[in-house]
Amino acid sequence: MNLVQRSHKIRLKPTKAQEIQLSKTAGTARYAYNWGIDACERSYRAGDKHPSGYDLRKQWVSNHPEWADEVAASCVYSSFLHVDAAYKRFFRERKGHPHFHKKGVHDSFNVAGDKGKVVGKRVRIPGVGYVKMTEELRFENAKINSYSISRRADQWFVSIQCVVEDTRIETPEVVGVDVGCKNWAVTSDGAVLKAPEKLAKLRKRLQRQQRSLSKKRKGSNNRSKAKLKVAKTYLRIDNIKKDALHKFTTTVTKSHGTVVVEDLDVRGMRERGVKSVRKGVQNSDISELLRQLEYKAIRLVKVDRYFPSSKTCSNCGNVKKDLTLSDRTYHCDSCHTTIDRDLNAAKNILAEGLRKLNITVGHTGSVCGCTC
Ligand SMILES: [Zn+2]
Structure with missing residues (x-):
């Protein structure tokens, strides 16, 4: 039995009293974190x-x-592990x-x-009690490793990290995905x-x-009202993006065992690309799309980013300068x-991936879905 790590982030629906307790707990955890940093700084100096x-x-x-006893100690302890991890990373790097x-x-x-x-549809959080969730945990028979509870804008979320049985079935289908800015993604089957x-x-x-x-007076x-409005809109944008990406990556990985993508330098594109590319990378959240494909696909093949996927004809191989x-x-x-530009690129990415995998096009039969 193969086990994989998964997480599911769910919005909470706390009562007013629970909300106060959640804030208090987060505040105490932050205090404990800073307290730990302070202790480490003193010994460092x-x-x-x-x-x-x-x-x-x-x-x-x-x-x-004394006031720290108003929240469950078990919600505070992980702050010290975070301090420990932060210093270990600092000393290492x-x-x-x-x-x-x-x-x-x-x-x-x-926690x-x-x-x-x-x-x-409820989660028990120490010191807070059973808090309603907007949906059930996506995984059945999951072994839960930890819960992380966080606030964004005026909403609370729980992200549940678990280990689940890998139920994905290895299928021979291979698909190429062209990740872009105009269309967020196009697959080789259209x-x-x-x-x-x-x-x-x-x-x-x-x-x-x-x-x-920006026009409001500091403090x-x-x-603070205007700030909350901005945070809420950011949250909505993020949710809509993530939702669309999840739906797409789930469909693609369910029907294809192997996914081929270009090994993009997302950071470089964001920092050094021309304006339209920079904006597109930001808007479409390419790194999130790749992250989802990476953990959802049974096999993810990356092809060289300098391979001319857009300029090559997917039908005859002619390269257009x-x-x-x-x-x-x-x-x-x-x-x-x-042919549509992105579809052409996706087909080339698929062909390059298959070449890398040493599969001939004729072998799988379903490689070219078009009429060419
Ligand atoms: Zn051609």
């Missing part, structure tokens, strides 16, 4: 070995402020000196798997993921709200094939 997560926890148990966590930024805390419980229409409207709204926020009540970004249709001068 003194030239001592930094205390481990376990040491910190022991010190905290005998030295914590010699960069990213750990710093204090600010109030109101990424409010969150973690170990054995300290919480999921019953139907499936297209377009940007959801709602997004353009929400982005306009976001711009308006950001302009309004004023109106400013003068193709520009604005040419949405590929017309081959050699065999006179006319």
Whole structure:
């Protein structure tokens, strides 16, 4: 039996009292984190070995402020593991000196798997009680490793990390996926993921709200209201994006055992690309799409990013030198094939992936779905 790690993030529907308790717990976890950083900094400056997560926890148990007892201690302990991890990373990589966590930024805390419980559409959080969830945990018979509870805008979420049995079935079908900016993705069998229409409207709204926020006086009540509005719109945009990506990647990976993509330098595109590419990368969230394909596909094949997937004719292999970004249709001068630009690229990516996999095109039979 093959086991895989999965997580499911679900919105919570806490009561008013639970919401207060969630805030309190996140606040205490943040306090404990900063308390741990402070302790480590002192030993760092003194030239001592930094205390481990376990040491910190022991010190905290005998030295914590009284008010910290208003929340469950088990929700606070993971803060020390985070401090420990932050210092270990810092010493290993010699960069990213750990710093204090600010109030109101990424409010969150973690609960170990054995300290919480999921019953139907409710999750038990220590010190908070059973909190309603908007949906049930997606996985059956899952072994839950941990819960992380966080706030975004004015909403609370639980992300449940679990280990589940891998039920994916190895299928011989291979598909190429061209990831892009105009169409978010196109597969070699013609499936297209377009940007959801709602997004353009929400982005306009976001711009308006950001302009309004920038005019508000610092520290004023109106400013915090405007800030919340911006955060809410960001959250909606993120949800719509993620939802569309999940639907697409699930469909693609369910019907194809192997997925071929270009090994894109997403960071480079975001930082050094021309403006239209930069914006497209940001808007479509290419890295999230690739991340989802990576964990959902049984096998993900990456082909060289410098391979001319757009400029090559998927029918005859002729390479066109003068193709520009604005040419949405590929017309081959050699065999006179006319094909959608992204579909052409996806077919080339598939062929390159198959070459890498040492499968001949004739072998699978279903490689070329078009009439050419
Ligand atoms: Zn051609």
